[in-house]
Amino acid sequence: MKFQPIVPMIWTEQLSETIDFYCTILGFTCSEKNEEWGWASLFKDDCQLMFAKPNQHTSFEKPTFTGTFYINVDDVETLWKLLKEKVNVVYQLETFDWGMKEFAICDNNGYRIQFGQDITT
Incomplete structure (x- = not known):
């Protein structure tokens, strides 16, 4: 059994602003975004990050x-x-x-x- 690279799922209430920060400042590319889910996947070279708005299953204050x-x-x-x-x-x-x-x-x-x-x- 081989483990694959870890891809963090990072919660944010500011999905659009977060995508903008990572793409504009850090040079990531948004490969997929789903407004209905409140979710996006970004990458730069071999680094991948996912961002999501908290949902009803998530206790989230900040x-x-x-x-x-x-x-x-x-x-x-x-x-x-x-x-x-x-x-x-x-x-x-x-x-x-x-x-x-x-x-x-x-x-x-x-x-x-x-x-x-x-x-x-």
Whole structure:
């Protein structure tokens, strides 16, 4: 049995604004959107995310997540230069002892996204 890449389903009350943030600021493409379901699927390269408005089966007060969404990239410095003036920065580009160069931002919902590059290779 082989596991496939994980695709988070992220809840938001602001579906259109979230799609705009990820597509305009981060360069994702909206591959599918269903207004009736309140759902969309976005991708950039090998990274896929789904967004959905909470439904009657979902207890939802505000966007919360107890971790971060970590996206590995192959040129974190260029991405940092492109994003740093356009987003809410959590922490600036840093090189860590464990061999990763990374930074973190918040999206329009307040979810934390980290971008990192392995610099040990």
